[in-house]
Amino acid sequence: MGKEKKLYIGIDLGGTSVKVGLCDEQGSLLAVYEGPTEAEKRAEGVMQNIELYVRELVTREGCAWEQIAGVGAGIPGFLDISAGLVKASPNLGWKDVPVKEILEARLGKEVRIDNDANAAALGEVWSGAAAGIANVVCYTLGTGVGGGIVVKNTLCQGFNGMGGEIGHLNVVPAAEAIICGCGQKGCLETVSSATGIIYMAKEAVIRGEQTSLAHIREISAKDVLDEAKAGDRVALRIVDRAADYLGKSMALLSVVVNPQRFVVGGGVAKAGSFLLERIEGYFREYSLENAKANVDIVPAILGNNAGVVGAAGLHIFG
Incomplete structure (x- = not known):
């Protein structure tokens, strides 16, 4: 070298x-x-x-x-x-x-x-799925929902480091909200993380809903996504709800920082186009025309x- x-x-x-x-x-x-x-x-x-x-x-x-x-x-x-x-x-x-x-x-x-x-x-942003793009919002869908916002090639950290805490956007209506690990109610993380998806699946099983998830001893987010892909009605509803709030959060960010690209990574995002297409559908439904024009949503490529x-x-x- x-x-x-x-x-x-x-x-x-x-x-x-x-x-x-x-x-x-x-x-x-x-x-x-x-x-x-x-x-x-x-x-x-x-x-x-x-x-x-x-x-x-x-x-x-x-x-x-x-x-x-x-x-x-x-x-x-x-x-x-x-x-x-x-x-x-x-x-x-x-x-x-x-x-x-x-x-x-x-x-x-x-x-x-x-x-x-x-x-x-x-x-x-440096050398992955958003290389060469100056305005980007990245999501990491794992145990929680992590995020990062880059505006004009500068990381948005905020005045005390709380910039980009996307997982704690308050997007869930009070009537549906549960308490997040941060202590607040209604955070995106409570519905769109692996933890949130598992919680919704377990609640559905406890309620006695007819679902293939009831036959899985320890439900994982991957199980929910796999069963949704296989057509299970309850699993599909859960995945759709997670995608809905992700799309809504992107619509909110689109009129705050107006990114050119959203990058979605993390373990949950391994579901690929099955999830991303749903997220993008909701993003376009909720967004203003000028805020979504020429904006795309792509998977992260650098992995771990x-x-x-x-x-x-x-x-x-x-």
């Missing part, structure tokens, strides 16, 4: 594992290294692990340490981005951890941090590597 080439390190920090990626200036992922988080070692122990993984990756790839132009980290939880502080991360058991300060001291490189969902969105690519990209799009 050319010793004059600038390289960037991206860190995707999870509760059980840490993925570290090496990217070039074009956002190409050159190599990855993954190791255990070991959250029980507390923040200092986790930071030590991250340093070891970063240095191992750089050494293994034969890079000069001087080539590393910056390090970025995508972290689950609530952050004070400008201060480089993790205010609270339930997945890691952290509170008020100065990640930027600790990692800069360990690595001797400038460190930038952001929410893990923002980092994943940035990965898709979006987070490390986007974290490295914090130095490009910051």
Whole structure:
């Protein structure tokens, strides 16, 4: 690898594992290294692990340490981005951890941090499904609903890091709303995440509705989507409801940030066109003509590597 080439390190920090990626200036992922988080070692122990993984990756790839132009980290939880502080991360058991300060001291490189969902969105914008597009909204449909908003090639973080928290858009009417993990009622996450889909399926079974889902011991979101594809009426209704509120949320965002493209990723999105076509149908139904003209909805393409690519990209799009 050319010793004059600038390289960037991206860190995707999870509760059980840490993925570290090496990217070039074009956002190409050159190599990855993954190791255990070991959250029980507390923040200092986790930071030590991250340093070891970063240095191992750089050494293994034969890079000069001087080539590393910056390090970025995508972290689950609530952050004070400008201060480089993790205010609270339930997945890691952290509170008020100065990640930027600790990692800069360990690595001797400038460190930038952001929410893990923002980092994943940035990965898709840098070299994924929205490469070359300046105005993008990304959804990650997993256990929750994560999101990231990029306007004029700049990540929308907001004044205290809460920008892009799409999963907590209040879109469900009060009469239908349940309490979200955030403590509020009516959040998109309660109906359009894997957790929300499973909840709706279990409720239908408890009510005694006639559905093939009643024969599944531990219902997963994939089960619901598979049964919907097979034509189960109840499963179809659940998937349709999830798609309805996703489309409605996109319609709301279309008149706030007016993106050219919506990118949808995460485990639930693996249902592919079966889900995306429904989401797009509702988006077009609810949207103003000028806000939906020439706007498309596409699947994410970076998969589990979006987070490390986007974290490295914090130095490009910051």
